[in-house]
Amino acid sequence: MLAAVALAGAAGWTGWAIARNQAQPGDEIASPPTATATVVRTDLATTETFEGELRYRDIRSVRAGAPGTITLLPAEAGRVEAGDVLFELNGVPVVLLAGQRPAWRPFAEGMEDGPDVAQLEENLMALGLAENLTVDAEFADETADVIERYREEYGLPEGRGIELGAVVFLPGPVRIGAVLVELGAAVIPGTPVFEVSSFEQEVVLEVDPDRVDVLAVGAEVRVTLPDDRAVDAKIVEIGKVVKPVSLEPEAARVIEVRLMLAEGGLDIDQAPVDVEVVTELADDVLAVPVRALLALVDGGYALEVQKGGTTVLVGVDLGTFAEGLVEVRGDIAEGDVVVIPA
Numbered sequence: 001m002l003a004a005v006a007l008a009g010a011a012g013w014t015g016w017a018i019a020r021n022q023a024q025p026g027d028e029i030a031s032p033p034t035a036t037a038t039v040v041r042t043d044l045a046t047t048e049t050f051e052g053e054l055r056y057r058d059i060r061s062v063r064a065g066a067p068g069t070i071t072l073l074p075a076e077a078g079r080v081e082a083g084d085v086l087f088e089l090n091g092v093p094v095v096l097l098a099g100q101r102p103a104w105r106p107f108a109e110g111m112e113d114g115p116d117v118a119q120l121e122e123n124l125m126a127l128g129l130a131e132n133l134t135v136d137a138e139f140a141d142e143t144a145d146v147i148e149r150y151r152e153e154y155g156l157p158e159g160r161g162i163e164l165g166a167v168v169f170l171p172g173p174v175r176i177g178a179v180l181v182e183l184g185a186a187v188i189p190g191t192p193v194f195e196v197s198s199f200e201q202e203v204v205l206e207v208d209p210d211r212v213d214v215l216a217v218g219a220e221v222r223v224t225l226p227d228d229r230a231v232d233a234k235i236v237e238i239g240k241v242v243k244p245v246s247l248e249p250e251a252a253r254v255i256e257v258r259l260m261l262a263e264g265g266l267d268i269d270q271a272p273v274d275v276e277v278v279t280e281l282a283d284d285v286l287a288v289p290v291r292a293l294l295a296l297v298d299g300g301y302a303l304e305v306q307k308g309g310t311t312v313l314v315g316v317d318l319g320t321f322a323e324g325l326v327e328v329r330g331d332i333a334e335g336d337v338v339v340i341p342a
Helices: 011-022 117-124 141-153
Strands: 035-039 040-056 058-064 068-072 085-089 092-098 165-168 174-179 192-197 201-207 220-224 230-240 253-261 270-289 295-297 302-309 310-322 325-330 335-342
Touching: 035 302, 040 302, 040 310, 040 325, 092 117, 117 141, 220 253, 270 310
Parallel strands: 092 165
Antiparallel strands: 035 335, 040 201, 040 270, 058 192, 068 085, 085 092, 174 192, 201 253, 220 230, 220 270, 230 253, 270 325, 295 302, 302 310, 302 335, 310 325
8 A cells, every 4th residue: 555645835735635624524525626647658858958159160360470561351251262362461462372281481492391392382283373393392493483473473572482471371261250450450470360260160068077977979969049040969079178268266167068060050250059968868758747746655656547437546666857747667557647636
C-alpha cells in the first residue's frame, strides 16, 4: 500500500480537505476541482542558454608596413582579392597579394634567396604580368624585369623592386571589416589600419570552465540571431586554453567554444546572440505534466491514475524534466489518464 499523499502547493485541495474535516453529518461536500492528462510517449530535452557573439571568421588586422599618411581607405564590408588595392600610403597603392607568409623585407636585386621571393613570383604570374617567369626562391634578373611591369601597372613612381609595406600577403580573398584609422591619419610600421576576415560567419561562446562539460564537438545547437530568427548550428571546436576575459586581476576565466552556422547569419561584423544547447536528452520515454505528481508522505512520488471508473495511486520514479513535463517510470502505460489536482 502506498502511504498517504502530501499535495504540496495545492491550495485548492487543501481548502477542500479542511472543509471536509470540519463538516457535519448531512453536509454536502463538493469534490475537489481537478483536471486530467494523458500519459504520452515523447522525447524530453533539458536546455541551457549561453550568450554568444556572431562574427566573421579569421579576423585579423592589416597593418601599415611603412611610415606615412593614409590617403585612401577601403569601404567596410567590401571584398578585395589578390591584385586589388587595399589602401594608399602617401598616395601610393598598397596591393593585396595571395600568400601565407607576411612580407618582412623589400624585394630588390641582390636580396638573399627565400620563400617570400617564390611567393611574390607566383603572384606576378597570376596577375598576368609574365608568361614564363621561373618561380623559385631566387630574385633573378627576369624577376626584376617583371617587377618593372608591376610598377607600371599600378602607377608606382619610377624605381626598382617593391618597397617594404607596398604589398600585403593574405591567404585569399577577404572581406573588409572595421576601419581602424581615419583618412589622413599618420601611421608608423605596425599601425593597424583595418580588419579583414573570411566571408564565413561563426558564433563564439565564452564558457565558464565548470560548464564546458555540457558541450561536445559535433553537437547540434540553436542560435537566435538579433533579428529573432532561429538557425541551426554545430559546435566545431572547444578550446583547450582557459583565459581571462580582461586584464583585470580578478577577471573571470573562460574557454572559447566555436560554432558553425548551418545557414547564413546577418551581414553584421559583430552582434550578440543566444545559443540554446541541449544538456540532457531522454528519448522515447513516458511523460506526464509535472502538476500531476503527488508527493508521498514517506518519500517518493505517485500518480493518481483513472482505472475502471475509480482512481488508484501508482508509485513512479522520476527522470528528466523539460517544458512542464516529467519522465515517469512505473506501473503505467502510454494512454493512461492521470488526475491533475487544481
